[in-house]
Amino acid sequence: MGTIGEAVRRRRSALRSGLTGRFLDLGLIVVVAAFLILLATRVLEHGPSFFLQILTFAIANGGIYALIALGYTMVYGIIELINFAHGDVFAFGAFLSASLIPVFGLGEDKPFGVLPALALLGVFVVTMLVCGVLNVSIERIAYRPLRHAPRLAPLITAIGMSFFLEGALFLWKGPSNVHYPNVLPSAGFNLFGAEIGTKEIIVIVTALVLVVALALFVERSRLGKAMRATAQDRDASLLMGIDIDQTIAATFFIGALLAGAGGTMYGLYYNTSVFDLGFSAGLVAFTAAVFGGIGNIYGAAIGGLLIGMIQSFWDGYFESAWTQVVIFAVLILVLVFRPTGILGMRVPEK
Amino acid sequence: MTVQPAAEPILRIDHVTKRFGGLVAVDDVTFDVKRGEIFALIGPNGAGKTTLFNGITGIFPPTTGRVVFQGGEITGSPPHRVAALGIARTFQNIRLFEYMSSLDNVRLGQHCRMHAKLWDSLFKTPAERAEEKRVTDNAIELLKFVGIEKYTHVYARNLPYGSQRRLEIARALATSPALLLLDEPAAGFTPQEKVELMSLVHKIIERGITVFLIEHDMKVVMGVSRRIVVLDHGEKIAEGTPEQVRNDQRVIEAYLGKQH
Secondary structure (H helix, E strand, O other): OOOHHHHHHHHHHHHHHHHHHHHHHHHHHHHHHHHHHHHHHHHHHHOHHHHHHHHHHHHHHHHHHHHHHHHHHHHHHHHOOOOOOHHHHHHHHHHHHHHHHHHOOOOOOOOOOHHHHHHHHHHHHHHHHHHHHHHHHHHHHHHHHHOOOOOHHHHHHHHHHHHHHHHHHHHHHOOOOEEOOOOOOOOEEEEOOEEEEHHHHHHHHHHHHHHHHHHHHHHHOHHHHHHHHHHHOHHHHHHOOOOHHHHHHHHHHHHHHHHHHHHHHHHHHHOEEOOOHHHHHHHHHHHHHHHHOOOOHHHHHHHHHHHHHHHHHHHHHOOHHHHHHHHHHHHHHHHHHOOOOOOOOOOOOO | OOOOOOOOEEEEEEEEEEEEOOEEEEEEEEEEEEOOOEEEEEOOOOOOHHHHHHHHHOOOOOOEEEEEEOOEEOOOOOHHHHHHHOEEEOOOOOOOOOOOEHHHHHHHHOHHHOOOOHHHHHHOOHHHHHHHHHHHHHHHHHHHHHOOHHHOOOEHHHOOHHHHHHHHHHHHHHOOOOEEEEEOOOOOOOHHHHHHHHHHHHHHHHOOOEEEEEEOOHHHHHHHOOEEEEEEOOEEEEEEOHHHHHOOHHHHHHHHOOOO
């Protein structure tokens, strides 16, 4: 029905939504500004060295969340599925690496040097690969048979897979918190009154290296290009000679490599893990992925970092009992004011 | 210079049937496409033309029957393998990578012909650079070939409609096919654009690529194809030269209805 009246109405509604969009962006800025001012007063109260201390914790925390968020966002980007089991793959990584540490001859209170560092690298590599295989198997069993089913069906199997993995981890190490061996050196150095630990540096550097490696891989490699093409149009990619099933499996594999590394880093950094770690950490990381713009890997990295920082800053300067509330309030605000996230789906037009 | 159609068929459709539940979309169809020719498949809406294309490219494998390409059976092969073997296609509804430039769309078309390993890509080795340059040069050549080089760096979604269709053809050619399937390449074109498209099809033949096209508009096809197969309700009702097909009683009935 191409009447002129309808065209005018459509134009008006487009104008209105543009204006509302600007108001909403403005609203978000006001909320963020209010929070930052509140934070600034607290920061001034506590002094600069405390700020530096919290900032270090915040970046390390954010780096771990970024690694988990990347797995959510990559899978969503390519098959528009929230892989709820992803958080549990991360928890599995923490459990597995804890068991591998004695196997590789590492232990608490042993001096840290070149050899233990290499052994730790071995723990990382084995954990990441096993997590990769696990995630590919999950995809093969629970998602691939439903490739052409309605979108809700794989979402349900994803939740099922999540519960299955949590149950398995429960059977493995029981219901309570499990101690994770503290193998990293506890030494650190003093920077303007803040204690910067070797731990933080290792976590931050590892996260940074992995995120950069992933970005290079997706930008440059043939498989990365195949992933981006598959995300845009699956059928057309098939006819360009891209093996879709293989590309999707590779996406799950790479996402789980990062989750495995994240799980190991979480254990090494916090020295604890629990069977339902994947639920709590996974939910926060998923929030981070949505925050950054789901489907966008740079968005996930930034979102993970920001959520981790919000969490640590709130823990440090405000009441930690409210941290979860704040994180999900952020999610709600983002969804209301900017449904596509910080970087999501706003592709520049040339 | 025109490549003369050789005797042996490049593609053989052998008693192909496709059923969707109780619906028979393609019913026991048999024909050959000869190397170097422009072959056309025509028929009214819903005749099963696109279903047959999907059967050839492996998107929906045929229920029964065989598809033989260059002497080897490809029935039921997955689409990416069919593409690697040398069959490319375009879609009735344009399917471009909308958020990539025209250049990147065509570069991606060469994906299945590239060899760079992970190591090469990550560290930009000389071999990888050489391949990237070759792929880019080839893509630019193809954009010129179809006549849209001025849109090289424009996002595919921002191209005019006719140029999007041409870009899709360039991307299909980038897979270095022996056989190019065009699904209603002139859909939505003005008469002038249709003439230009047909001259493009002739240029493609000169590159040694066999063209197999679906067309809804009989007039367009009559001008370019030596041989035509007509489908109606999934059945082959006629095969022959444009003159033979035009005068075939069943074809006239299929298009215009029975005279009483």
